[in-house]
Amino acid sequence: VIPRHAPEMDVWELDGELVIWHAGSVHRLGGAAVLLWQAVDARTPLEELYRRLAGAHGLSVAAVATDLGPVVARLVDDGLLVDEES
């Protein structure tokens, strides 16, 4: 899976959190979701993103995957992230 941001979004940063307008809805991202969002570049596979974030924060890849898996699922469900390969 190579995640990329969905097209046609507006994003604002507020005190380290993100407000996103997409497809008629407002979304709020905070904490680890922001780190993931900022790491997504439409080129890097999800597993590699987990590895980079784990390295940057001194965590195991498994722990990061466990924490961020549901976040990714939610972002995909909300249409904010899409798979570059699909």
Place this chain on the structure above:
Amino acid sequence: MTYAYEALDYRFTVEGLGASEPAVEAAIGRLRGDVSPDVTYRLDPVDAAWELRKHDTVLSCAPTVDGVVYAMLADVNGVAATSVESAVAVHAGAVVRRTVVLVSGASGSGKTTLTARLVEAGAGYLTDECAALDTTTLHVRPYPKGLSVKRGSPLFPAGCPDDVDVVTRDIGEISAAAWQAGPAPVGVIVQPRFVRGSASDIERVPRAEMVLHLSQNTSSLAAKGAAAVGVLVDVVRAAECVRVTFGDARSAVEALDREGLLA
């Protein structure tokens, strides 16, 4: 009698004012305008009830004049909020101290009562229902309608007949010191949370969470899209954002004052 009114950019007249005039005045007396409108409401006693018409369509029938005035005000609120130009309309009360204190919450959250108590404490009145955020200046435009007060609220007048569940009161009836404010920028955004018997408690709300909350209380968001969200973000960025839990609105005002949020 017939008068013209302006609710933000929505202009209308009310015909047939006679016995209904005091209730209509309490609801929209501060919205009197002099522009020729093309929308007409009419309130008439019919048999033992009251009937509200908009043009020739019956909008509402109610046993009391308060009932049809409330229905008229609900219609006016809806049209005013969705038709306002060059502004984003948020479902919120608004008063002015040095800057605007925006009070945004769902029905039953204590929004109207807290707004009234802020006015009682010396703030200028802008609205209890619809805060129109100007897209250029980000100032809140006045919409000084009467306050819709439900039975059970401390603002509900004693001695009201049992079949009246909601009345509309002019802010001057609630506080003799009330004054009407002009457009002003937002300094504080309050999310009220009425909990019977609760002491007043103030907690900070992350700004992104407040944008989400305001967006859920903005009627024209779908139509105005990203530009409207941008206005909400800009307003929130410049404001203190708090949630106030309270059982007594006067005590909540004192707590806000102690926190320096009304300076």
